[in-house]
Amino acid sequence: MNRVTSNSVLVGDSHLPLRDVVAAELRRLILDGSLPPGERLVEDRLAQQLGVSRNPIREAMRVLEAEGFLDVVSRRGAFVAKLSVRQADDLFHVRLALEPLGARLAAAASAEEPNTELLARAWAILGLVNDSGPEQDRDTLATLHTELHSLIFEMSRNDYLIAIAIPMVKRGQWLLRQNSQLQTPSAWSEHHGLIAAIEAGDADLAEAAARHHVLSVRNSLRPRLEPA
Template identity: 50%
Template sequence: MATVELSKLSASPVGDHHPQLVSVVTGELRRLILEFELPPGTHLVETRLAERLGVSRNPVREAIRVLTAEGFVEITPRRGAFVAHLTVQDAENLFDVRMALEPLGARLAARNGPELGVAPLNDVVTQALTALTNGQLDRLPHLITEFHIGIMEMARNPYLMTIAIPTIKRAQWVHLPDVTERAPHTWTEHIQMARTIESGDEERAEATARAHVEAAQHAYRERGPHAKHAAAALKASSNPS
């Protein structure tokens, strides 16, 4: 996926509603939330965020709408937008939904695997292994999300994509603290998923995806209440002084 510089888009003459600008602003706000630079409960004031990102209020407003739909932001009547809190129950609810959607996505992707191939999935795996080798752990949550979205795109079912992709994106909140400890297991599981999808074996692809979600859920439950501390440690290790 190409990287677009926010500063270049901000100066673009096409206007504040340029979809690419909104997409970049949304991605940056999502990153700030995931990395706890905008902690849960933070009041999202459009003017301040626009000044911070060097854009007008319009793309910020549109980005907040997108992030609200994804569950990262909550709107409180007469008070405004705030970064959402991810409770233990929220995480469990996410796993329940993932357990239903991701095995289905893998099954449908396997149906198309022999025809489409899995080059995009393999490319994400390569990027992740490079990031692991170079200690770029902060890139991994995004790559996990990109991998799972790639599977949903291979499924070629627009109804599934509409439901699944916001869930997959919000699940980054759950992935982030596990990146250091679970990364080798995560990407081994992803490689297995890509292989089963490429083989066209629908049942095995579905089973592999289910096992992957179950392993992630087990890791989350083992970690318990220490998620925020682990996330903070990851951020510190990725940005040495």
């Protein structure tokens, strides 16, 4: 059984509401694979490792259950969820609605006044992946992929869209980390055209590129998912 790594944060030292802090830390551990799909979560062990009492652990687990990260089975406990084909399809339906919109708004905003800092970071991520290629580990690539897609939504300058979309992007990171071949160049090639369209302020092209990318990823991932 996997254990939470020694560099986990002692969230009991935080001044934020413990339920939210613990939920954020458990979510991070799930997303980065420290708590893998199917792992049973033991309240006492997590409380000791995170430096909190059992109560905020229990409350945080209810939050993560509502978000779909945990499955709670009567008389057996809480387990890190496994994404089924149906759940992945649900996620991609939302991505198909939000990511083309985010790319269109990002390009429109760029046409008015480019966000040079965010664009530079997007190109830097693509350059880093291009230079390192297969040498990068899957966790790092998944994190960079999440940051890149988050940057696109940030470039939209639409606070409502950002608030809705960033959690979706993070959930997508979990799916990609488990199933995607991010270490292959083809997994990143479509991002170059997408960022270029946003930088050029071409809203139609950016929207089309984002939709094509989401469909391409969905088609490549679906055969690797477990049946619902």
